[in-house]
Amino acid sequence: MNAEPLISVRDLVVGFADQIVLDHLSLDVHRGEILGLVGASGGGKSVLLRSIIGLLAKQDGKISLFSIDRDTATQETTRSIERRWGVLFQQGALFSSLNTRQNVEFPMREYLRLSEKLREEVALIKLGMVGISSEDTGKFPAELSGGMTKRAALARALALDPELVFLDEPTSGLDPIAAGDFDALIQTLQQTLGLTVFMVTHDLDSLYAVCDRIAVLVGGKIIVQGPIETILACEHPWVKAYFRGKRTRETTRTLGQTTH
Amino acid sequence: MQPLESAASGRDLDITLSGSWTAPHARVLEPLVEAAVREARGRGVRLDMHAVTEIDTFGACLLERLARGSSPGIETQAFGVPERMRGLLAEVGRVGREAQPLPPKKKSSFAGIESIGRATVDAGRDLVVFVEMLGELSDALLRVLRDPRRLRPISIVYQLDRVGLQAIPIIFLITFLIGGIISQQGIFHFRRFGAGDYAVDLVGILVLREIGVLIVAIMVAGRSGSSYTAELGSMKMREEIDALYTMGLDPVEVLLLPRVVALICALPALTFFGSISALFGGGLVEWLYGGMSPAIYVERLKDAVSVTHFEVGIIKAPFMALVIGIVACSEGLRVKGSAESLGLQTTTSVVKSIFLVVVLDGLFAMFFAGIGM
Structure with a gap:
């Protein structure tokens, strides 16, 4: 593992009006890993993600991506960083006036000088990788099902062959089978494309199945991070309730059987 | 050294690749690949990839084209593939084999005629939609009148505030200026x-009969009609209208009727205020520019206009309101999933309602001339 983390967040403070959401939070994401971020609904997971990608202003602290500090970086550097990541928004955020293929082609059109033929070809390959068939590539976002929207949005996030992908609740709203497929997809892509993945999720199955490391966000801080065993061993009441609650017993038991 | 070098060896073609096969280089690589594909036609191809330093999906896609395009039936052999690139190449190869090429775009040499035909059909459909909406609104109104508890007074008052009260300042300002301009001219x-x-006669008659109501109707179409369309359209996009249906409520009765009723009440009132303001503006210009004292202006105005002129103007207002309301609501409900369609329908709504308002005004002018008003 590279000594220099790909994302490094130090003492981050973010808040709205008189409410502090993230309170001196620190977190590292290393190259090539899949990090799962969990936390209570409304606990600031999305806020953390949005501050890292620069959609929310921070009040204090330091965020570095690819070893570049966002505060001191010039606009050009920031732009070049932005090319190196892809973001999958919770609702997909596909451009509603472009069809699926055009959505994937859009970042390529903006950033790369490619022939139309190659752009189309690569877009179809990307969409094929996430499991969208050629017939569906002409559909508009409004005509796609929830799962397809997520897949298409993932294809768009991957359009520029990013090194880093942010996923905001990628499996929420999908049925367990589709969610499982999506997990497998993320894992395959991570391996073939050598991605680093920062994933906000509520899905315990995803956490068990694909995440190399898990970070738990409670009360504006990361209270524990590490592989699943570390998290399960944590005695913090919220973590215990989350990972060893009634709804999760099944998953944990199955995991116990397979690992022992 | 070129990133792609080919050399014939017997019947086969040896292709040596090197350097980085990534997106920034794709523009250089693509013609090379195309040339190699032509050269390799009908021959076996051996790809030497050991000198490739980096590759991404774009490069992999070009290689896939090289492998597939060269010789159907004969497998392209690749060797020296660095270990870390295998996964990506295999994945792109798999997807590439499964993907169907896009159907060629339909091109018609009669596109112009086709669009005229479509526009004609659409215009006919618009008329049907207009009549349908009128019918639905009348039906909802009758239902509400039979059972007045279903009337939504709060909703109507809220809409009245939005399209009536809040519009007063801008209506005042615009009509005041128009009145002044007519007077000056x-x-x-x-x-x-x-x-x-x-x-004075010019200002009085023109404002009360035509300009007052027309300006106000156009302002309302642009201000309130567009907001009705955008509101209903975004409710349609977010399935809020479907949610109403599933609760057993009729969106026409819940959403459309209060809006249209508010518009029908507000427009005559706004017309009245607008006309007064225009007359006031006209008077001010007469005084400052024409040198006529306000007392004489009022006196002359009394002689020049009669209640008939006022009636002719004000009678048109509710009909214009109805037209604006129907167009705004039916365009709103036509919005489809995309943001673009929301913008398109809003524009259509404003353009269409202004057009219809002017046409309606012309029809009224003929009607009033016919009955001698």
Whole structure:
């Protein structure tokens, strides 16, 4: 593992009006890993993600991506960083006036000088990788099902062959089978494309199945991070309730059987 | 050294690849690949990839084209593939084999005629939609009148505030200026015939009969009609209208009727205020520019206009409101999933309602001339 983390967040403070959401939070994401971020609904997971990608202003602290500090970086550097990541928004955020293929082609059109033929070809390959068939590539976002929207949005996030992908609740709203497929997809892509993945999720199955490391966000801080065993061993009441609650017993038991 | 070098060896073609096969280089690589594909036609191809330093999906896609395009039936052999690139190449190869090429785009040489035909059909459909919406609204109104508890007074009052009360300042301002401009033009041109004072007649009759109601209707179409369309359209996009249906409520009764009723009540009132303001503006210009004292202006105005002129103007207002309301609501409900369609329908709504308002005004002018009003 590279000594220099790909994302490094130090003492981050973010808040709205008189409410502090993230309170001196620190977190590292290393190259090539899949990090799962969990936390209570409304606990600031999305806020953390949005501050890292620069959609929310921070009040204090330091965020570095690819070893570049966002505060001191010039606009050009920031732009070049932005090319190196892809973001999958919770609702997909596909451009509603472009069809699926055009959505994937859009970042390529903006950033790369490619022939139309190659752009189309690569877009179809990307969409094929996430499991969208050629017939569906002409559909508009409004005509796609929830799962397809997520897949298409993932294809768009991957359009520029990013090194880093942010996923905001990628499996929420999908049925367990589709969610499982999506997990497998993320894992395959991570391996073939050598991605680093920062994933906000509520899905315990995803956490068990694909995440190399898990970070738990409670009360504006990361209270524990590490592989699943570390998290399960944590005695913090919220973590215990989350990972060893009634709804999760099944998953944990199955995991116990397979690992022992 | 070129990133792609080919050499014939017997019947086969040896292709040596090197350097980085990534997106920034794709523009250089693509013609090389195309040339190699032509050269390799009908021959076996051996790809040497050991000198490739980096590759991404774009490069992999070009290689896939090289492998597939060269010789159907004969497998392209690749060797020296660095370990870390295998996964990506295999994945792109798999997807590439499964992907169907896109169907060629349909091109018609009669596109112009086709669009005229479509526009004609659409215009006919618009008429049907208009009549349908009128029917649905009348039906909802009858239902509400039979059972007045279903009337939504709060909703109506809220809409009245939005389209009526809040519109007053801008309506005042615009009509005031228009009144002043008409008056100035009248004075300037009538003076040459020594008939400067008749500018008062011009202002009075024009404002009360035509301009007042027309300006106000156009303002309301742009201000409230567009907001109705955008509101209903975004409710449609977010399935809020479907949610109403599933609760057993009729969106026409819940959403459309209060809006249209509010518009029908507000427009005559706004027309009244607008006309007053225009007359006031006209009077001010008469005083400052034409040198006519306000008392004389009022006196002359009394002689020039009668209640009939006022009636002719104000009678048109509710009909114009109905047209604006129907167009705005039916365009709103036509919005489809995309943001683009929301914008398109909003524009259509404003353009169409202004057009219809002007046409309606023309029809009324003929009607009033016919009955001698």
